[in-house]
Amino acid sequence: MNYLHWLVIILHSTISVVAAGHALVWKRDPRAALGWIAVCLVFPLFGPVLYFLFGVNRIRTRAVKLQRYFPVRRPNRSDGDTVADAAAALPPSLSEIVAISSAVSRRPIVSGNTIELLHNGEQAYPAMLAVVDTARRYLYLSTYIFETNATGRQFIAALKRTVNRGVDVRVIVDGIGELYSLPRAGTLLKKSGVRVQRFLPPRLIPPALHINLRNHRKLLVCDDRVGFVGGINIGDRHLADALDNPRRVIDLHFCLRGPIAHQLRQVFLEDWVFCSGEALPSACPARDSSGPAACRAIVDGPNDDLDKLSAIIFGAVSTARRRVWIMTPYFLPSRELTAALQNAALRGVDVSVLLPGRNNLPFVHWATAKMLWQLLQKGARVYYQPPPFVHSKLFIIDDHYAQIGSANIDPRSLRLNFELAVEVYGEAVNSVLAPHFKQCLNAARPVTFEEVEARSIPVRIRDGLAWLFSPYL
Numbered sequence: 001m002n003y004l005h006w007l008v009i010i011l012h013s014t015i016s017v018v019a020a021g022h023a024l025v026w027k028r029d030p031r032a033a034l035g036w037i038a039v040c041l042v043f044p045l046f047g048p049v050l051y052f053l054f055g056v057n058r059i060r061t062r063a064v065k066l067q068r069y070f071p072v073r074r075p076n077r078s079d080g081d082t083v084a085d086a087a088a089a090l091p092p093s094l095s096e097i098v099a100i101s102s103a104v105s106r107r108p109i110v111s112g113n114t115i116e117l118l119h120n121g122e123q124a125y126p127a128m129l130a131v132v133d134t135a136r137r138y139l140y141l142s143t144y145i146f147e148t149n150a151t152g153r154q155f156i157a158a159l160k161r162t163v164n165r166g167v168d169v170r171v172i173v174d175g176i177g178e179l180y181s182l183p184r185a186g187t188l189l190k191k192s193g194v195r196v197q198r199f200l201p202p203r204l205i206p207p208a209l210h211i212n213l214r215n216h217r218k219l220l221v222c223d224d225r226v227g228f229v230g231g232i233n234i235g236d237r238h239l240a241d242a243l244d245n246p247r248r249v250i251d252l253h254f255c256l257r258g259p260i261a262h263q264l265r266q267v268f269l270e271d272w273v274f275c276s277g278e279a280l281p282s283a284c285p286a287r288d289s290s291g292p293a294a295c296r297a298i299v300d301g302p303n304d305d306l307d308k309l310s311a312i313i314f315g316a317v318s319t320a321r322r323r324v325w326i327m328t329p330y331f332l333p334s335r336e337l338t339a340a341l342q343n344a345a346l347r348g349v350d351v352s353v354l355l356p357g358r359n360n361l362p363f364v365h366w367a368t369a370k371m372l373w374q375l376l377q378k379g380a381r382v383y384y385q386p387p388p389f390v391h392s393k394l395f396i397i398d399d400h401y402a403q404i405g406s407a408n409i410d411p412r413s414l415r416l417n418f419e420l421a422v423e424v425y426g427e428a429v430n431s432v433l434a435p436h437f438k439q440c441l442n443a444a445r446p447v448t449f450e451e452v453e454a455r456s457i458p459v460r461i462r463d464g465l466a467w468l469f470s471p472y473l
Contacts, residue, residue, distance in 0.1 A: 016040045019048035023055065029415065086111045086294045090425050091400050093321065100315035101423060104308045105298050107266070113258030114291035115404075115428045117436055118230070121238035124253035125151060128220055128228055132158040135222045138168040140268040142219040144177040144406075146185035147235030155234055156185065160192035169194050172271050174215045175201030177233070185234075197275035199418075213302055215271065216406050216417040218253075219264055227256045227264035229405050229422050231329075231393050240388065249360075251391040252436070254404050256295065260422065263297040267420055270299070293428035300407070301418035309407050309421055310414045314340050316397045323350040325396040325437050329389070331355055331368050332410040332470045338374055345379040354440055356391075357384035363466045364410070369452065370460075370467035376449040383444035394437055402429045411470065 020040040027033035036055045040047040086109035087098045098109070118124040132139055132155070139162055146152055163169045171189055175198045178184050189196045199215040221227040230253035232238050237247045256264070266282065273279050300309040317324050317340040324344050331353060333341065345351040353375065359365035372382055395403040405421035407413045424433065455463065 110259040111294040116255040120240040142172040145233035147181040217420040221264040260295040294425040327354040327394040330408040330410040342378040351380035366466035370463040382447040
């Protein structure tokens with residue numbers, strides 16, 4: 001009996017040490033590595049099991065294998081404008097941002113695009129449904145949450161009509177986001193004849209519980225002529241005028257027309273091959289170039305060795321001369337980005353951060369409150385937008401650069417989620433995006449350094465505890 005007892009102890013200790021060693025070698029963030037090492041060593045059996053289920057990133061390995069056997073052709077120098085061609089018409093002040101972004105992305109900047117800003121589901125859904133009903137060759141949709149309430153049923157019916165017209169319709173739904181409502185959207189779509197793939201759906205056999213690795217992209221693209229990106233999922237919650245809905249959300253979506261639609265199609269095809277293993281043929285991009293904006297699609301996720309969006313955002317803040325405007329629902333910047341924002345404010349740059357005054361994730365709001373003093377003390381400005389919850393995302397640098405898309409400024413978004421952002425270069429930043437930011441800023445309440453410092457001890461303890469877990473929020 002003693003031998004069996006010691007054998008179990010040795011086995012548990014070996015498994016814990018091996019798991020802790022794996023975290024030490026393969027985790028990229030020291031805080032995440034330290035956290036998992038502690039869990040593995042403090043809980044000899046339970047800890048390694050947790051690490052195996054939730055801590056091991058199998059996504060990068062899987063993505064590499066799929067790209068090897070099912071490669072998706074990326075745009076090359078013959079696909080419309082090249083980086084140099086599009087960048088030549090941009091202000092010289094953007095050269096540093098262009099260089100940084102070009103170094104970490106694998107797509108060119110393409111000019112000739114138009115951007116339309118859509119407020120909430122009341123504007124976004126009719127525009128999206130109109131495109132669904134006019135698709136001729138293909139219609140691709142990817143979303144994090146696809147609810148099956150009235151709004152979701154509208155989309156399912158429209159997609160079914162489009163399939164019946166002979167259009168190639170494909171949908172990717174996140175495996176966790178789909179569970180926000182029952183019956184599941186994927187089930188109803190399949191019954192309607194729509195090709196559907198679930199992105200990393202949870203399952204027990206074989207175990208696949210990638211709860212933290214979600215496809216957070218919101219994308220609809222049609223016929224290489226028009227695409228939609230932004231923060232709006234599919235569901236009644238994004239109908240902001242429904243005052244009787246306590247879960248209603250304010251958000252932004254964007255309609256993009258022009259060559260950028262081809263890049264958005266490429267993003268979908270890469271996700272499709274990741275989910276299904278089926279590589280679809282790629283067509284030549286459209287040559288229509290009548291719009292004023294130059295754009296580039298940037299994808300980021302745990303399957304990349306480099307945190308692309310973090311690198312680009314950090315670089316853009318470092319090059320700012322006039323303003324850094326950030327609108328995000330979740331704001332937990334890394335130490336590096338916090339330092340860059342502090343330095344920008346000290347250089348006299350207008351650093352303004354717009355946050356929701358009421359957050360749907362209170363613990364994120366608490367963690368943010370813990371670190372705001374670092375920005376306020378250096379001259380950055382922080383504002384709280386009035387309820388309801390504002391889920392909008394917007395990142396503006398100076399007069400001629402912005403990012404739109406699905407990414408938030410927090411570790412989950414920039415390290416764990418699969419995200420999509422579109423860079424916008426040119427006049428559209430000032431003519432379309434900046435006025436909306438200014439309007440929201442005028443309606444928001446400024447947060448002062450004195451207000452943050454006046455928090456009571458219980459509130460400080462609450463905020464501090466939430467902040468300790470910020471790398472995992």
